[in-house]
Amino acid sequence: MESVDQTKSRLGGRANEEHVVPTTAYLLVVENDSSRIFHLPRSGVVVIGRGNEVELRLDHASVSRRHATIRVDDGVVRIADLGSHNGTRVNGEAVSEARVLASGDVATVGTSSVSCTSPSPRSRRARRTPRRRGVAGSPRSSNAP
Secondary structure: OOOHHHHHHHOOOOOOOOOOOOOOOEEEEEEOOEEEEEEOOOOEEEEEEOOOOOOEEOOOOOOOOOOEEEEEEOOEEEEEEOOOOOOEEEOOEEOOOOEEOOOOOEEEEOOEEEEEEOOOOOOHHHHOOOOOOOOOOOOOOOOOO
């Protein structure tokens, strides 16, 4: 298992830095009671599976040899299932066609989980606008008598 220092260095930071900001999207891969970070390319395709020829190898019988793909284009991360036996899910929903992965989304590939972290401003979480709240103690405006 890697130390915190090694993980920070793979994220592009130094061990004595308190906050590390990634410059590219990455995946937090959780499988078999351990976790690791997989950096995504700035653009291109990553094949996920348990076969030897894939870029992101998940070593579990529930994962097909070529299970899913992650495509990065113009800062947008998309995931698609490759007709796997156990399917691919994002936030609990089955993936039937390619879909965007927003920062914080969790994809399930077999019994393994992959969480996407992206500095992209295009993620749905970045597009959310905060709800406005009234000032405490002030009446709400109303045109009703």
